[in-house]
Amino acid sequence: MARARISDVAAAAGVSTATVSLVLNDRTARITDATRDRVRRAAEEVGYTPNSVARGLRTQRSHTVGLISDRIATTPFAGRMLAGAQDVAREHGILVFLVDTDADETVEREAIRALAAQQVDAMIYACMWHRVVDAPSSLPRGTVFLDCRPADGGFPAVVPDDRAGGVAAVRALVAAGHRRIAYVDVDEPHPPVASDLRHEGYLQVLAEAGIDPDPALHVRCDTSSAGGREATDRLLDLPEDHRPTALFCFNDRIAAGAYVAAHRRGLAVPQDLSIVGYDDQQLVAADLDPPLTTVALPHYEMGRWAMEVALGIRTPDDPDAPHLMPCPIVDRDSVGPPPATAASDSRRRT
Known part of the structure; x- marks a missing residue:
């Protein structure tokens, strides 16, 4: 036809x-x-x-955006970033070309070259988790960095406000009356940026509450349920007057392991041990028993912000600094007051 x-x-x-x-x-x-x-x-x-080709020749625009990622297209945690970016693109009649490089630098260079040859109107450079990266030299000016920020600046970028997220998590525990709060952190040779930022938030709230940080309550483990279980066992093996009454976990999988460790000792969450996670991971946080109070990573909102900046719909407040997207706390049922004996012990020491 x-x-x-x-x-x-x-x-x-x-x-x-x-x-x-x-x-x-x-x-x-x-x-x-x-x-x-x-x-x-x-x-x-x-x-x-x-005819989109003919229209592009007239307008000097292709109505396309290239989105290059390390591996977010195949990762359930960050799929919401793609949804946010694609929703904005769809609202403005833009087609998104997605390239998942699996963190291969050769594939990345070829992808940037191919997208430039397609004359995309803009590019977005995305990472699976909050990272500081070296910007590829071939990226065009104005490329937007999503869930990462270039080490030398020079590009608009959006990342989660992990420090403020840590503050929100620990404030929820302090507000419930806890003073012996552990931070169950990630144990990796090169910890992610979020590890230190969330720890800074943790220390800030302890200082605000007049609580001296206890090095024994900062433990590290694998970012898995098994890692969380092992780390929680170490914390619960501390003498009774030093063991924590609340845990702030680096992610929801670690928090799930903490639930297992507590239940194996006959401890109830939150009656005997309060737990706050991070990520608001689907099929984990809301499905634990009781549902986990956690801090949500704003993947969808970051995806929308990046596409809006790429299309010129939004202008960054400070083009030389990454935009910090708020990480809201999601209140569920895993936080309660500390056990009565622990509360009285804490008051005696202070």
């Missing part, structure tokens, strides 16, 4: 091809509503779709 042409629309609507072109390009200031509606109805009836 032959592709419908603009002349077919003009014949069906009883107008000139120039009028059809004006209507379909939304330049209708001098065209009556009745004519405009007739042209659009005729275009639909004959099955006419604009």
Whole structure:
């Protein structure tokens, strides 16, 4: 079947091809509503779709954006980032070209070259988790960094405000009356940026509450349920007057392991041990028993912000500093007051 042409629309609507072109390009200031509606109805009836290549040649825009990621396209944690970016693109008639490089630098260079050859209007460079990265030299000016920030600056970027997220988590525990609060951190040779930022938030709240940090309550483990179980066992093996009454866990999987360790000792959450996680991971946080109070990573909001900046819809407040996206606490049922004996012990020491 032959592709419908603009002349077919003009014949069906009883107008000139120039009028059809004006209507379909939304330049209708001098065209009556009745004519405009007739042209659009005729275009639909004959099955006419604009030639995007020809339109791009006229407007010098391709109405496409390239999104390069290390591996977020295959990772459930960050799928919401893609959803946020794609929703904005869809709202503005933009097609997104997604390339998942699996953190391969050669693939990344080829992807940047291919997207540039396609004359995409903008690029977004995304990471699976909050990182500081060296910006590839071939990235065009104005590329937006998503869930990462370039080490030398020079590009707009958006990352989660992990320090403030740590503050929110520990304040919830202090507000419930806890003073022996452990931070169950990640144990990796090169810890992620978020590890130190969340620890800084933890220390800030302890200082605000007049609580001296106890090095024994900062433990590290693998970022898994098994790691959380092992780390919690170490904390619960401390003498009774030193063991924590609350845990702030680096992520929800560690928190899930903490639940297991507590239950194996006959401890109830939150009656005997309060727990706060981080991530608000689907199929984990809300499905624990009781549901886990946690801090949500704003993946969707970051994805929207990045695409809005890439399209020129939004201007960064400070182009030389990354935008810190708030990480809200999600209150569920895993935080309560400390056990009565622990509260009285804490008051005696202070």
